[in-house]
Amino acid sequence: MIKDMEEMLKSAANEVFATMLNMSVTFEPPDQQLQDSQTHVAGAVGFTGKFNGVIYLYSNLDFARKMTCSMLGLTDDQIEGNEMINDVVGELTNMHAGHLKSRLSDRGHSCVITIPAVVCGRDFRIEPVSGAERYAVCVRANNTNFVLLEMLVKPE
């Protein structure tokens, strides 16, 4: 088990949400569920090297649109299709991954991160394969919407 992984996830979320989205965050246990009837957007970035894993950031489409507006200074009607939303979610995931990679590298877990991938659709879940360690936090932004931040790690 990686010591303090959940704290690292929270530290990454604090920094990324405050700097890029001007949103303050609070944390809750990861038992919040996105509703299957809603469209979900999930960003994923992999880690490989002395540390192997994947970080996921996922939210419903409504909040992904809000994050896009906030990050790019747009109104909702100025969003040009899903590509723009996917790119923002991918970049936010990448920033969380970069923050974690730095912390892990400083502790001797040197690794590289992959370019982000984004999945968008309904009625899907991120689930760990057997044997993977799972760390997750629910990040509530400005006391309203939330994203789930989840790290799946291959044990050493």
Next chain:
Amino acid sequence: MGIKILTVDDSRTIRLIVGRAFKSFDCEVMEAANGVEGLAVASRERPDVIILDVTMPVMDGTEMLSRLKSTADLKAIPVIMLTAEAGRENVLRIARMGVRDYLVKPFKEDQIVERVSRIVELKNRGGVTAKSKKRFDDPLKIVLVDDKTAIWDQFKAGVSDTPWQIDGLAQAQAALENIGQKVPDLVIVSTSLPDGAGFWLFQKLRSSVKTEKLPIFALSVKTALDDQARAQQVGFTGIITKPIDFTDLKLKISRVLGLDASYKYYEQKSGALVVNYPAAYNQSIANDMAAHLQEKVTEAVDAGLDKLVVDLTQLKSVDMPLIEQVLNVMKYAAELSLKSGVIGSDEVRQACTNFEETKEWLLASSLDDILKLM
């Protein structure tokens, strides 16, 4: 001639943020999505600065940098590296690659502007250098092209708390002549002028050297989505929808023209940095305040101040998002060893005691009283 900046990043989001950061400056921002494209644009355009991402498909930033440095006529171009990784090892590795500077993601727009302005002199569209920005309370000339005079009156009333001058014109041809004689700071054009005249005017202004970079906002009814999509597509600087939210409009104008509005929120007074929360406080204002927080707190520390007072006296109530904003301000102040206190009305102070997060706050009704407590 303006400065040429090349942003090389596979993320369109980052390229848009970089483009937006320099929108109010006299510079051209070119884009490339990977190292191969980046080298091609650099060879063709000879930019003054390259802002280069590290992790990209096709060719990453490290390889592009190494190829730049081994090409005789490109190696002198200064490169600012953008990286999502802040670890010691990574920072040392980047420093050894011969870059001029680096910036760790996440970053704020003013940080990238500040980094670039260390290398080249940035001037805003009016010819003023980045370091002497216009203030929000400086006079501005805004031409409003709308055939309804009631809209002119609405705008004049909406910006009556500023020294901004609104010149209303009903016809596109007359507006073109007026703007050609004396270029204003900003133009607002109704998209509902007869026969698409608003779009005609936009194209005419964009095709003239004198006004090709003039900020032009489209004014549209909120439900006229087709007009808004067309305005977005042809490249209007921004879109204002009716009914008009003038608080939001002023923030948009401020952002596009690079006006310094920070004096409205931050003030050095009686040996403390006072952070004023205005009566019209909302999320847009919160964003604007947050954008200046680091700069203003740093200035206060540089000036030898050791106290920060959050002034909530203009507010009638507080809620959790506001409390969290104030906590962020205090947290940043604490990192620079500033003591914090809060002033507010009886109701606001009472409300502040209802939150678990605020029970340690020093509270008073006036600046003098809180300074005595601190």
